[in-house]
Amino acid sequence: MNVSTFVDDIQRTYPEVTDANVLLDLNIVHEELCKLYRIKVGEEVLSSFVAETRKYNMPSNVAQVYSADFYTSSDSYFPLEPTTVQTLDNYTRGWRSFPSGTPTQYFIDGFVSSGTVPQIGFYPTPDTTTSSSYPQCRMDVAYFEELVQSGAGAGQSSIMPPNVPDYDAWKYGTYKRIAERLNDFGRLQYWAQAEKYARSTLNDVLAMAEDVTPQGVFFNNLTGARRI
Numbered sequence: 001m002n003v004s005t006f007v008d009d010i011q012r013t014y015p016e017v018t019d020a021n022v023l024l025d026l027n028i029v030h031e032e033l034c035k036l037y038r039i040k041v042g043e044e045v046l047s048s049f050v051a052e053t054r055k056y057n058m059p060s061n062v063a064q065v066y067s068a069d070f071y072t073s074s075d076s077y078f079p080l081e082p083t084t085v086q087t088l089d090n091y092t093r094g095w096r097s098f099p100s101g102t103p104t105q106y107f108i109d110g111f112v113s114s115g116t117v118p119q120i121g122f123y124p125t126p127d128t129t130t131s132s133s134y135p136q137c138r139m140d141v142a143y144f145e146e147l148v149q150s151g152a153g154a155g156q157s158s159i160m161p162p163n164v165p166d167y168d169a170w171k172y173g174t175y176k177r178i179a180e181r182l183n184d185f186g187r188l189q190y191w192a193q194a195e196k197y198a199r200s201t202l203n204d205v206l207a208m209a210e211d212v213t214p215q216g217v218f219f220n221n222l223t224g225a226r227r228i
Helices: 003-013 020-038 084-089 170-184 186-208
Strands: 041-046 054-055 062-073 077-080 104-111 119-123 136-143 217-219 224-227
Touching: 003 020, 003 170, 020 062, 020 136, 020 170, 020 186, 062 104, 084 104, 119 136, 170 186
Parallel strands: none
Antiparallel strands: 041 136, 054 119, 062 077, 062 136, 104 119, 217 224
16 A cells, blocks of 8 residues: 555545644554564674764664674674663763773664664773674664655655554554544544554464564663553
């Protein structure tokens, strides 16, 4: 299904909502689903470190990082423990001024929805400068492509995700957000229940798909671990 058809379907129920506002609500729902259910996944490799530099930019369409491994050579690596800035502030006081070394933990700062370039940060701060060599950090990530009606550019798509059985989770999630904004309380509860059921169905289907593992926990730099 192309995005324009999806927008038209939403406007049959809410004709007063503009294309721009439908797309706004749709993309908020879409990003969350990309994080939770790994709609599009891949691997990112950070192979250039600068000694005493804590954070590094990632591609702007990275929606979530699920795991990170620190490679000291092609066949030697160890998993980094996920953390958050808030956790470090609370339990590792003064961590920003600790001596640099080999990282043991990583945290994420910024994502598409916050309007910032996503970054991965390390603790301790790396003490080695490299360029396209080792050490490396390899990350399992979920990607987010902004949904647009036409003229898709880099990091955008005019087609709804192709690897899902239906778009009910997107549809009812968008309906729910519109109903909240319009104070449409008469239908809000129905949309919320329909979205919950659609997400449960999506989770069951994707759990059986190759290379897709639905996530119940994701990490956010501001809130720490949040269970959905």
